[in-house]
Amino acid sequence: MTQTTPPQDGTYFRACNLCEAICGLEITVQGGEVTGVRGDAADPLSHGHICPKGTAMPDLHRDPDRLKRPLRRDGDTWTEIGWEEALDLVAASLLRVQEKYGPHAVGVYQGNPSVHNSGTLLSAGGLLGALGTHNRFSATSVDQLPHHRAALEMLGHPLLMPIPDIDRTDFLLMLGANPAASNGSILTAPGMRTRLKAIAARGGRVVLLDPRRTESADFAEHHFIRPGSDAALLLSLLHVILAEGLERPGRLDAFTDGLDALRAAALPYSPERVASFTGLEPAFIRTLARDFAGSPSAVAYGRVGVSTQAFGGLCQWLLNALNVVTGNFDREGGAMLPSPAFDLLMRARKGERPLGRFTSRVRGLPEFDGELPSAAMAEEMDTPGEGMIRAFVCVAGNPVLSTPGGERLDRALANLEFMVAIDPYLNETTRHAHVILPPATGLETEHYDVIFHHFAVRNTARLNLPVFPIGEDQRYDWQIFGGLRERLTGAKGSDPSARLALGLKHGPYKLSLDDLRAAPHGLDFGPMVPGLPERLLTENGRLNLAPEALLADLPRLEAALDVPTPAVLLIGRRQLRSNNSWMHNTPRLMRGADRCTLMLHPTDAARLGVSNGDLIGIQSRVGRVQAPAEVTEAVMPGVVSLPHGFGHGRSGTRLNVAAQRPGVSYNDLADPELLDELTGNAAVNGVPVTLERVRTAHEPAAEVAIGAD
Ligand code: SF4
Numbered sequence: 001m002t003q004t005t006p007p008q009d010g011t012y013f014r015a016c017n018l019c020e021a022i023c024g025l026e027i028t029v030q031g032g033e034v035t036g037v038r039g040d041a042a043d044p045l046s047h048g049h050i051c052p053k054g055t056a057m058p059d060l061h062r063d064p065d066r067l068k069r070p071l072r073r074d075g076d077t078w079t080e081i082g083w084e085e086a087l088d089l090v091a092a093s094l095l096r097v098q099e100k101y102g103p104h105a106v107g108v109y110q111g112n113p114s115v116h117n118s119g120t121l122l123s124a125g126g127l128l129g130a131l132g133t134h135n136r137f138s139a140t141s142v143d144q145l146p147h148h149r150a151a152l153e154m155l156g157h158p159l160l161m162p163i164p165d166i167d168r169t170d171f172l173l174m175l176g177a178n179p180a181a182s183n184g185s186i187l188t189a190p191g192m193r194t195r196l197k198a199i200a201a202r203g204g205r206v207v208l209l210d211p212r213r214t215e216s217a218d219f220a221e222h223h224f225i226r227p228g229s230d231a232a233l234l235l236s237l238l239h240v241i242l243a244e245g246l247e248r249p250g251r252l253d254a255f256t257d258g259l260d261a262l263r264a265a266a267l268p269y270s271p272e273r274v275a276s277f278t279g280l281e282p283a284f285i286r287t288l289a290r291d292f293a294g295s296p297s298a299v300a301y302g303r304v305g306v307s308t309q310a311f312g313g314l315c316q317w318l319l320n321a322l323n324v325v326t327g328n329f330d331r332e333g334g335a336m337l338p339s340p341a342f343d344l345l346m347r348a349r350k351g352e353r354p355l356g357r358f359t360s361r362v363r364g365l366p367e368f369d370g371e372l373p374s375a376a377m378a379e380e381m382d383t384p385g386e387g388m389i390r391a392f393v394c395v396a397g398n399p400v401l402s403t404p405g406g407e408r409l410d411r412a413l414a415n416l417e418f419m420v421a422i423d424p425y426l427n428e429t430t431r432h433a434h435v436i437l438p439p440a441t442g443l444e445t446e447h448y449d450v451i452f453h454h455f456a457v458r459n460t461a462r463l464n465l466p467v468f469p470i471g472e473d474q475r476y477d478w479q480i481f482g483g484l485r486e487r488l489t490g491a492k493g494s495d496p497s498a499r500l501a502l503g504l505k506h507g508p509y510k511l512s513l514d515d516l517r518a519a520p521h522g523l524d525f526g527p528m529v530p531g532l533p534e535r536l537l538t539e540n541g542r543l544n545l546a547p548e549a550l551l552a553d554l555p556r557l558e559a560a561l562d563v564p565t566p567a568v569l570l571i572g573r574r575q576l577r578s579n580n581s582w583m584h585n586t587p588r589l590m591r592g593a594d595r596c597t598l599m600l601h602p603t604d605a606a607r608l609g610v611s612n613g614d615l616i617g618i619q620s621r622v623g624r625v626q627a628p629a630e631v632t633e634a635v636m637p638g639v640v641s642l643p644h645g646f647g648h649g650r651s652g653t654r655l656n657v658a659a660q661r662p663g664v665s666y667n668d669l670a671d672p673e674l675l676d677e678l679t680g681n682a683a684v685n686g687v688p689v690t691l692e693r694v695r696t697a698h699e700p701a702a703e704v705a706i707g708a709d
Helices: 057-061 083-101 112-116 118-131 145-155 192-201 215-219 230-243 250-255 259-266 271-278 282-294 312-325 374-382 406-414 477-489 497-505 513-517 554-561 602-608 656-660
Strands: 010-015 024-030 033-039 071-074 077-080 106-110 136-138 171-175 205-209 221-223 299-302 355-359 366-368 391-395 418-422 435-437 458-461 523-527 569-571 598-600 615-619 624-631 639-641 690-695
Touching (some): 033 057, 083 106, 083 391, 083 418, 106 118, 112 118, 118 391, 136 374, 145 312, 145 366, 171 230, 192 205, 230 259, 230 271, 230 282, 230 554, 271 282, 271 554, 418 477, 497 513, 598 602, 602 624, 602 690
Parallel strands (some): 106 136, 171 205, 205 221, 391 418, 418 435, 569 639, 598 624
Antiparallel strands (some): 024 033, 355 366, 458 523, 598 639, 615 690
16 A cells, blocks of 8 residues: 555546445546546446546545644644654553543544545554553444344354345345435445346336335335334234245255244234334235245345334344245345455354443443444543543544434533544544544545445455555555554554455455456456355354344334334435535535425424425424425325434534535434444434424524524
8 A cells, every 4th residue: 555656647447435335436637637537337346337426536635624734733723733743642642541541531433434445444453452442432333233233143243244136136125225325335236226227127126115205216116114113014024924834945944043933023013013103004014025925036125224223133133034034045136145355254253242241331331343332422421430431532433423412422522631533624523633633535545445345246356546646744544543553552553455465365266466456447256146054153053043132122122012103203314415424525515405404294394384495493302403394295294304414513623615504413313312222223213303493484594593503
């Protein structure tokens, strides 16, 4: 991972690392500037697909707000300092806090971009090891932690997450997923709209259940489902299939345990029993179960909507179970395991269970894979006592906007003894840092997608070389992590390309970095292939359909079935031109109408006397924000939807474009107390809220008291 010479005029090929789709890009450079970005038609995975965010890659590169040199804060004043001074200061400050209060007094948060940069992914571990703190958090527990838990319990490893073989399936059942906007999530499949259309074109079906008629509904038969009720629907589908003898696990039967226990678990959940909880007609549930079981191939897939809710773990277990019971697991057109060229599971051992080794100090929330739930972060900073977080390392994240209870975290960060951010932006979170260490990013870095080939619909590999060199006063992420580690422990950090080379060499395709350098569009190793039971990592080498921990979580769902649902539930909204809290500082992605609107159904609007554009006050247990109303039948009655990642109106940031269209933060409403209690994942979808009209679209703002929003 060395610097390149300045770019010559010409065409460069590299993958976009902004999201999970990892689209190949064709980048034209003239006079030292990017003059064009289009999809790389020769990329064997993306076939030329590109989305608006990929087109905006050069905007990030030349963004005047992007930081390149370390900043130190004194009060409200930021001063540029040298790298050696900055690294010395950070290491000394972290050591001072740990010497005074113990190792756990330093908290760490790793944001979503951490897994989209191989430099960070392969080198941050050295710093984490040096710190030795239990107070590690990441975006995982506000996203896909239930997938990991279900994978661990059923297949034996958190990363053995099966993905839908959408290019060969006859029936795609989607719950709480919006791949037309996300381009696939825990499913690397660039060009999802084309792939969804292809299912129908070959005579297949796509059925989508979601409380919002999302962009993906244009490619599916869409049905509304009440937020948080998906686990009950899945149990009911299994109930019908098992009661009617439609199960056919086929060859999976030889290495699968727990079918009888699953049958007993599903027995109470007849379609009639779950009808009012889910909002779905019993006849619809029955037909869906029969159609799914009877399809030549079928696959059930659920994403953020079913993962970031109160029963996320149950949902991911039952989705897998539905695929197994119908024989649609580890087979063409079903749920399958990709075979990545750099396989993070290469050295994994059977029977390892990286969970429950410690709990969070304040609420006793469970550890998973070395991390605690992010919903506990603020309380660990502002609740006095031994083990309280006094210093914080924030890596490529903006948890003030992206984790529940953002306002409380905002206040807690302001009172820390020390904070360092490893981040190229002065954002709503990093403004609290005492030092910001900005790594080189995007087109300046060498990148191999270490993570997302594990979830890709086709087995490919691609090394992405830098287009631009970095300046002498810039540093790569791995140099920053290495520099801090060396100061904390004396051990030298190293260029992660050596580790990458080793992993590729010992991976399934025995590759070298030179092999990849010689293939600028990437290498293709074909579609996913069956790999069970050999790839199972459970202690007994068998697939577990009825894990004890999941069965033990069912009474919680049972209890919820009889609790009256709050009148209004808030859900999030993915947008094609957003990526969580980032990508809001590029002018081309922020053009057009205000996107931070509250969608509500006409019946709810009528009840509240609200019209399009009226300003709505939205109140949850933990906070209140105001957003303009978007009255639409695209959400079901009793459900309102607000996008996440906005809230750029806070002072002291350096995001000039984002600040012009600030919106409000979803996570000022999301309640850290609302969790999937099994996994610790934040339940940011299905938040009870109350609404009131603050003013009409035509009333001037100055004539009404808006309060502290
Ligand atoms: S879908 Fe867009 S953001 Fe995601 S990798 Fe492709 S071009 Fe980049």
